[in-house]
Amino acid sequence: MAVNWADRVSAFSRSPSHFLSGTTAEAFLAELLRELRDDRAGYNVKVLLLSPLCEHPTLLCPSDSVGEETALELMSVFAQCPPKSVQFRCHLLLALTSVLVCTSCVSSRSPVSQDFLDLLLQLSQDPGDLHGDGALHSLRATACDCLRELEACSPGYLSQHIELLGGLRQRETSRFHQAYTGLHTLVLRNAVYQLTQETGAGAEQLKVLLGGNTSVAWEADQDSGRTNNTDSGVLFSLILGPMGSVPTLQTGLDCKELRSILSSLLEESYLLTPLCQAALLHRLTELVAMVPGVPPAIFRAQLLRLLGTSKVCLLHTTLLMKCAFTDSLFSAEDEAFILKRLVVLSQHPLLSTPEKLFYMDCILHFPENRPISCSDRDETLPVLLTPRLASALMPTVFNDSATMLARLNLLSLVYLEEGEEGEGGEGRGVANLYDHLMSLLHIVDSGGSREIVVTFFRAAFLFLLYFYHMERYSSSLVEKLCELYLRHTQLAPHLISLADHTQDSLSESDWAEELLKALQRVITEAPLAKLNLQDLRCHLKMLARVAEEGKIPQCSTLRFLSIIAPLPSSLCVSGDWRLGTSVLGVCRRLLVHPSLDSLLVPLADILQDLTCCYGDTDIQDHARLYYALLTTLSREKLTGVLAQGATEGGRQIKKRSMSSIVAESEGLRSALTIHQTKKTNAQVFSIRLHFNLTDEHYEELSDISVPCLFRERSSPMVKLRLKPLHPYPTTLQASAIFTTQDGLSWHTILPDIHVAFQQVFTPLPAPSAWGRGGKLDLFEGLWDELCSEGGDCATSLFCCQLKEGALMSLVEKHFLLYLISDWSHKEECKVLFFLPPQSHVLLKITTEEDAVHFDIATDNWQLLPHITSYLLTITSSQDDTHS
Numbered sequence: 001m002a003v004n005w006a007d008r009v010s011a012f013s014r015s016p017s018h019f020l021s022g023t024t025a026e027a028f029l030a031e032l033l034r035e036l037r038d039d040r041a042g043y044n045v046k047v048l049l050l051s052p053l054c055e056h057p058t059l060l061c062p063s064d065s066v067g068e069e070t071a072l073e074l075m076s077v078f079a080q081c082p083p084k085s086v087q088f089r090c091h092l093l094l095a096l097t098s099v100l101v102c103t104s105c106v107s108s109r110s111p112v113s114q115d116f117l118d119l120l121l122q123l124s125q126d127p128g129d130l131h132g133d134g135a136l137h138s139l140r141a142t143a144c145d146c147l148r149e150l151e152a153c154s155p156g157y158l159s160q161h162i163e164l165l166g167g168l169r170q171r172e173t174s175r176f177h178q179a180y181t182g183l184h185t186l187v188l189r190n191a192v193y194q195l196t197q198e199t200g201a202g203a204e205q206l207k208v209l210l211g212g213n214t215s216v217a218w219e220a221d222q223d224s225g226r227t228n229n230t231d232s233g234v235l236f237s238l239i240l241g242p243m244g245s246v247p248t249l250q251t252g253l254d255c256k257e258l259r260s261i262l263s264s265l266l267e268e269s270y271l272l273t274p275l276c277q278a279a280l281l282h283r284l285t286e287l288v289a290m291v292p293g294v295p296p297a298i299f300r301a302q303l304l305r306l307l308g309t310s311k312v313c314l315l316h317t318t319l320l321m322k323c324a325f326t327d328s329l330f331s332a333e334d335e336a337f338i339l340k341r342l343v344v345l346s347q348h349p350l351l352s353t354p355e356k357l358f359y360m361d362c363i364l365h366f367p368e369n370r371p372i373s374c375s376d377r378d379e380t381l382p383v384l385l386t387p388r389l390a391s392a393l394m395p396t397v398f399n400d401s402a403t404m405l406a407r408l409n410l411l412s413l414v415y416l417e418e419g420e421e422g423e424g425g426e427g428r429g430v431a432n433l434y435d436h437l438m439s440l441l442h443i444v445d446s447g448g449s450r451e452i453v454v455t456f457f458r459a460a461f462l463f464l465l466y467f468y469h470m471e472r473y474s475s476s477l478v479e480k481l482c483e484l485y486l487r488h489t490q491l492a493p494h495l496i497s498l499a500d501h502t503q504d505s506l507s508e509s510d511w512a513e514e515l516l517k518a519l520q521r522v523i524t525e526a527p528l529a530k531l532n533l534q535d536l537r538c539h540l541k542m543l544a545r546v547a548e549e550g551k552i553p554q555c556s557t558l559r560f561l562s563i564i565a566p567l568p569s570s571l572c573v574s575g576d577w578r579l580g581t582s583v584l585g586v587c588r589r590l591l592v593h594p595s596l597d598s599l600l601v602p603l604a605d606i607l608q609d610l611t612c613c614y615g616d617t618d619i620q621d622h623a624r625l626y627y628a629l630l631t632t633l634s635r636e637k638l639t640g641v642l643a644q645g646a647t648e649g650g651r652q653i654k655k656r657s658m659s660s661i662v663a664e665s666e667g668l669r670s671a672l673t674i675h676q677t678k679k680t681n682a683q684v685f686s687i688r689l690h691f692n693l694t695d696e697h698y699e700e701l702s703d704i705s706v707p708c709l710f711r712e713r714s715s716p717m718v719k720l721r722l723k724p725l726h727p728y729p730t731t732l733q734a735s736a737i738f739t740t741q742d743g744l745s746w747h748t749i750l751p752d753i754h755v756a757f758q759q760v761f762t763p764l765p766a767p768s769a770w771g772r773g774g775k776l777d778l779f780e781g782l783w784d785e786l787c788s789e790g791g792d793c794a795t796s797l798f799c800c801q802l803k804e805g806a807l808m809s810l811v812e813k814h815f816l817l818y819l820i821s822d823w824s825h826k827e828e829c830k831v832l833f834f835l836p837p838q839s840h841v842l843l844k845i846t847t848e849e850d851a852v853h854f855d856i857a858t859d860n861w862q863l864l865p866h867i868t869s870y871l872l873t874i875t876s877s878q879d880d881t882h883s
Contacts, residue, residue: 067103196247278313323367489538547589575615727835794861
């Protein structure tokens with residue numbers, strides 16, 4: 001039973017939808033609950049049975065009513081479970097929590113969820129566990145985890161048990177004290193948040209809440225506990241939203257009970273792990289921010305260790321605290337110290353790269369005591385971060401890529417405010433960044449790795465993003481990039497990407513246009529004597545991008561094409577299809593250029609040269625089409641034909657078009673795509689049949705095309721010729737691709753083709769000159785040899801009840817083509833089947849007193865099951881026919 005359930009649960013976990021296709025969720029759930037109630041099943045098996053309810057509760061319990069019934073069953077199982085089965089009881093609690101939470105029973109405060117809450121609270125305060133051997137500690141810890149899950153999924157669910165939870169926290173002396181502290185803090189924070197949502201709530205309601213006096217009628221008990229999803233999301237980001245968005249509870253100065261609880265929690269925070277300390281301080285920060293009656297100075301005693309912490313989580317909590325309380329808790333000296341510490345940590349050699357990147361991000365989003373900007377998203381620098389302080393973060397070529405780019409971004413923001421003059425009039429800040437960029441360029445020029453190349457172009461983009469307006473740097477960068485390109489033409493895609501992103505991000509700047517114009521100049525003016533095929537491809541790719549700019553003159557591009565296009569050039573002699581497509585790509589963009597009127601004659605000459613001289617027929621055809629469009633259509637019509645598809649800013653959005661004639665569009669892509677279909681198509685013009693083997697018994701079948709179909713004629717019959725590798729039955733999977741009247745191609749699945757065992761039979765391939773006597777001699781020789789040898793040879797006997805007339809009909813219907821003996825000798829029939837490629841099956845059919853005997857001999861013993869099945873089929877059908 002255990003093995004069976006292990007397999008079933010494993011199958012359900014692998015693919016629940018596939019598993020439930022063979023049964024129903026209701027039936028599977030009933031089986032699980034029945035097995036959980038069975039006393040004969042072991043507890044290891046029962047733990048396994050709970051995993052589907054923990055992992056996929058909504059599949060097995062699709063409605064609240066099913067969830068309630070399932071929870072009642074599980075609670076009944078828990079009540080009957082012996083206390084010593086601690087592991088199983090823990091898993092039961094987890095399963096109950098998953099079912100109740102996921103089926104909304106908790107949020108709707110159903111009776112079964114209230115019973116489960118009482119059970120959890122009872123387990124959490126079980127006095128018999130306080131001095132136990134530790135085995136039952138896990139049950140209390142699981143109950144605490146379940147309570148925290150209920151509160152997290154339904155904020156305010158435990159708000160009437162704050163005093164009880166506080167007592168449990170103070171009484172707990174084991175390692176689970178940390179879990180109870182986290183639970184108490186979470187419930188307290190959520191309860192106070194609920195009070196802030198109630199009109200008129202104040203100090204009196206807060207006292208009632210903290211006292212846990214459930215007999216006092218609280219207006220919000222039923223309704224406000226059912227917090228909607230929006231409120232649940234706010235609970236996780238109260239101090240991270242826009243300024244002034246934290247809800248407040250006006251209590252005046254009468255908050256002694258709350259202050260006492262907060263002080264107790266803060267005193268015990270030293271006992272927690274750093275991660276739990278951070279979570280505790282975060283929740284208490286939100287709580288104090290919601291209650292103005294509690295001064296932020298309550299955290300003052302914690303600041304000394306928080307400012308000097310080396311833990312990322314605690315430092316992050318400190319910054320959240322600073323964001324919430326600003327100068328009401330942190331002095332100007334504290335602010336300066338935190339900022340200097342972040343700068344030091346951002347370059348600390350013992351810290352990992354992710355940690356240093358985090359600290360730099362904290363600098364960019366530093367919560368100032370008196371912020372100038374109220375933006376919550378844009379990166380802004382704190383006022384105290386001077387260029388002198390930030391100079392320690394100057395990027396170097398020894399930094400990894402992420403650190404280098406992060407430092408460059410931060411220093412660019414610093415020196416953007418400095419301007420070109422800088423401190424002391426020297427202006428070395430931006431100059432130092434530009435020198436660093438040139439150092440990267442020299443590494444790329446010297447054969448740097450792909451990572452260095454990508455880092456350099458990202459750094460160049462960042463530099464331009466901040467300093468594009470500084471003419472001496474932006475112009476110098478254009479010049480350096482052109483020199484780099486001439487030495488390394490394979491960088492063309494990176495330069496194109498840099499131009500694209502700069503043009504998109506800096507719409508007010510013409511730097512990208514200047515770069516493309518300069519690249520066009522160096523390409524067209526470079527000597528062609530040393531130009532190889534790879535460089536030419538890159539040049540054409542770059543010129544195609546230049547041709548997309550309407551403001552850049554294209555006369556030099558046409559001169560370049562007119563030099564390489566005529567017959568003596570290596571371009572036409574090579575006949576390279578990809579190279580020809582690159583040339584056509586440039587021509588196509590020139591066809592839609594705004595200055596086409598001045599380019600008409602030289603462009604037509606280039607297209608005519610390609611049409612007459614290029615060594616590839618496809619390129620000639622496309623060039624001929626372009627030439628015809630250029631010389632016969634008006635400019636408006638030409639633009640309409642070639643500019644189909646979306647364009648933006650003069651550039652094609654879809655770069656990888658399936659057509660080199662027109663831009664890709666939905667209609668073109670639909671026409672070139674094979675669609676999946678299950679519907680019937682009445683008008684089909686061409687069919688291509690494809691067959692897939694399901695085993696390795698036959699050779700692969702090639703596709704079959706049926707090109708012509710006529711409605712007035714009968715459908716053509718397709719015959720498959722199989723070549724067996726092993727003579728066994730098989731199944732072929734068939735599919736078809738066909739074309740319909742609208743020009744679309746469709747793909748559909750056809751029914752499987754089953755190849756029966758008897759379809760492999762062929763007559764004995766003997767010369768016709770042998771006659772019946774020669775075949776009989778061969779049969780007897782084979783029979784004796786098969787009966788005497790071992791190995792793969794085997795003999796068998798098949799018996800059945802057949803009347804004489806039925807036997808003769810069977811032989812005539814099924815064995816006549818393979819009959820070796822004379823038809824007149826009815827006392828014994830000899831049959832020989834040849835099964836390609838080299839197997840034989842011999843039958844001697846005789847009538848005895850009690851039955852008909854089929855003596856079988858074969859040289860392949862693996863055929864015996866198929867032979868027996870075949871004989872059983874034909875004899876049964878024959879007997880049914882005569883009866």
